[in-house]
Amino acid sequence: MQLGDRNVVITGASRGIGAALARECAARGARVTVVARSAGPLADLATELGGHAVTADLADASVTAGLIARIEDEVGPIDVLINNAGIDLAGGFAELSGEDLERLIRLNVLAVSELTRQALPGMIARGGGHLVMISSLAGSGTFPGIAVYAGTKAYVTHMSEGIRLELKGLPVGLTVVEPGLVRPTDMADSVTSYAPTAACFARFNRLGLLADVDRDTLAHHAVNAIEQGKSHVRYPKRARLFPQLTNAPRRMVALCLAGVPRR
Numbered sequence: 292m293q294l295g296d297r298n299v300v301i302t303g304a305s306r307g308i309g310a311a312l313a314r315e316c317a318a319r320g321a322r323v324t325v326v327a328r329s330a331g332p333l334a335d336l337a338t339e340l341g342g343h344a345v346t347a348d349l350a351d352a353s354v355t356a357g358l359i360a361r362i363e364d365e366v367g368p369i370d371v372l373i374n375n376a377g378i379d380l381a382g383g384f385a386e387l388s389g390e391d392l393e394r395l396i397r398l399n400v401l402a403v404s405e406l407t408r409q410a411l412p413g414m415i416a417r418g419g420g421h422l423v424m425i426s427s428l429a430g431s432g433t434f435p436g437i438a439v440y441a442g443t444k445a446y447v448t449h450m451s452e453g454i455r456l457e458l459k460g461l462p463v464g465l466t467v468v469e470p471g472l473v474r475p476t477d478m479a480d481s482v483t484s485y486a487p488t489a490a491c492f493a494r495f496n497r498l499g500l501l502a503d504v505d506r507d508t509l510a511h512h513a514v515n516a517i518e519q520g521k522s523h524v525r526y527p528k529r530a531r532l533f534p535q536l537t538n539a540p541r542r543m544v545a546l547c548l549a550g551v552p553r554r
């Protein structure tokens with residue numbers, strides 16, 4: 292799908308990867324709607340890009356309820372939904388508070404599922420659309436200090452591949468983005484502020500299995516994937532084998548389902 296004049300909604304766009312995605316989409320002529328909690332940075336970005344800002348705490352179910360319909364009332368039908376908003380919890384599982392645990396799952400799991408659930412029927416009915424799920428390499432391999440975060444990303448990837456099966460034959464695209472550590476971002480700083488997690492990244496970097504991914508380069512590849520209808524974006528290239536291996540059983544299931552009705 293070419294992005295010129297398309298309505299693109301990007302969650303978690305007040306900074307980091309989301310802001311880079313918004314800039315990349317706007318540079319290709321899209322009308323962007325940026326969503327996050329920080330009203331000031333969001334308004335500044337919307338002004339810079341000639342887009343629309345929606346201040347929303349997506350971890351709050353009363354806020355996500357009906358949110359897609361409200362956005363569509365304001366800007367028109369959504370062509371592309373980029374589910375990017377996400378948080379990590381730097382630290383050991385045993386030290387987590389119940390409150391933090393719930394907040395992380397509400398945002399990384401429930402909000403992604405709920406916004407997709409709200410947006411997809413309209414895309415199908417209109418005969419076009421594209422979903423982008425910002426997952427992570429952590430959905431394939433986990434480190435100490437990110438157990439719950441990695442679990443939420445495994446959910447995002449696995450749910451997305453299930454949705455992909457249901458989209459077979461329909462004009463709605465789906466891209467799963469699975470990056471390693473992306474810089475500069477607050478999340479990369481947060482994750483590596485916990486020494487055991489930082490030590491794991493350092494080991495993987497020394498082994499040549501990981502390398503930092505540049506935020507703007509990732510955004511460029513992710514937006515290319517929308518325009519070129521690519522199913523996966525995996526960086527750094529050297530780590531692609533991990534998600535390819537974890538995706539292998541899903542690919543095998545998909546092949547075995549050839550000819551079976553999906554919807």
Ligand SMILES: NC(=O)c1ccc[n+]([C@@H]2O[C@H](COP(=O)([O-])OP(=O)(O)OC[C@H]3O[C@@H](n4cnc5c(N)ncnc54)[C@H](OP(=O)(O)O)[C@@H]3O)[C@@H](O)[C@H]2O)c1
Pocket residue numbers: 302303304305306307308309326327328329330347348349350351374375376377378398425426427428469470471472473474476477478479
């Ligand atoms: N950075 C990495 O190394 C990395 C690697 C792999 C995958 N990812 C994924 O990439 C996505 C973006 O991460 P990032 O690195 O750009 O993180 P970031 O710099 O911390 O930005 C997170 C974004 O999510 C928004 N957000 C957080 N809580 C929210 C809430 N309750 N409601 C609405 N928006 C909320 C933040 O805005 P407000 O605070 O203004 O709400 C911000 O715009 C995440 O899904 C992350 O898991 C990141």
